[in-house]
Amino acid sequence: EDQVTQSPEALRLQEGESSSLNCSYTVSGLRGLFWYRQDPGKGPEFLFTLYSAGEEKEKERLKATLTKKESFLHITAPKPEDSATYLCAVGGATNKLIFGTGTLLAVQP
Amino acid sequence: ETGVTQSPTHLIKTRGQQVTLRCSSQSGHNTVSWYQQALGQGPQFIFQYYREEENGRGNFPPRFSGLQFPNYSSELNVNALELDDSALYLCASKSGSSLGDEQFFGPGTRLTVL
Numbered sequence: 001e002d003q004v005t006q007s008p009e010a011l012r013l014q015e016g017e018s019s020s021l022n023c024s025y026t027v028s029g030l031r032g033l034f035w036y037r038q039d040p041g042k043g044p045e046f047l048f049t050l051y052s053a054g055e056e057k058e059k060e061r062l063k064a065t066l067t068k069k070e071s072f073l074h075i076t077a078p079k080p081e082d083s084a085t086y087l088c089a090v091g092g093a094t095n096k097l098i099f100g101t102g103t104l105l106a107v108q109p
Numbered sequence: 110e111t112g113v114t115q116s117p118t119h120l121i122k123t124r125g126q127q128v129t130l131r132c133s134s135q136s137g138h139n140t141v142s143w144y145q146q147a148l149g150q151g152p153q154f155i156f157q158y159y160r161e162e163e164n165g166r167g168n169f170p171p172r173f174s175g176l177q178f179p180n181y182s183s184e185l186n187v188n189a190l191e192l193d194d195s196a197l198y199l200c201a202s203k204s205g206s207s208l209g210d211e212q213f214f215g216p217g218t219r220l221t222v223l
């Protein structure tokens with residue numbers, strides 16, 4: 001059964017303190033791993049899609065990487081506006097996205 | 110370019126009632142998916158429609174049903190509401206049916222079942 005586990009559940013950082021979020025997955029026939037950002041009371045906002053192990057993508061202070069078992073979302077020198085819940089999802093042979101429960105990130109000034 | 114919109118924003122129903130939620134896809138998108146997100150959880154896939162046909166379904170009972178119209182807008186219908194149906198219902202649209210295509214979410218409808 002396809003499964004996604006995200007850690008930590010919550011993370012508190014000081015502004016400028018870099019860190020990484022983890023997404024471990026089990027999927028039959030990976031067709032894509034997705035990262036989303038979700039602000040309170042809003043729908044998820046698309047960040048990245050990764051398709052194969054070794055792939056990396058960057059956007060501003062965020063960098064996503066992928067191995068055969070997990071993905072990391074690296075946040076470099078975060079700012080308070082980076083505070084949000086970060087969701088990871090995988091799509092496999094079942095043709096549906098399976099989401100993790102998310103990491104709640106709080107960046108304090 | 111108009112993004113994905115959903116209506117209503119909030120809704121309160123009682124157990125046993127029926128509800129219809131609506132979604133307008135982003136311009137040019139022909140695929141829509143619906144998700145249920147309980148508090149503190151990630152979204153759970155309900156089903157997907159591509160060009161008015163259902164082409165994927167998650168582990169939800171038949172009382173969850175949907176429609177996609179020729180203009181690619183969509184409805185989610187839930188019959189015989191249960192307390193556990195209380196959640197944020199999200200609609201997402203994209204321009205292809207492939208799983209790897211980027212999809213865009215609406216703001217959601219918050220459903221409360223009393």
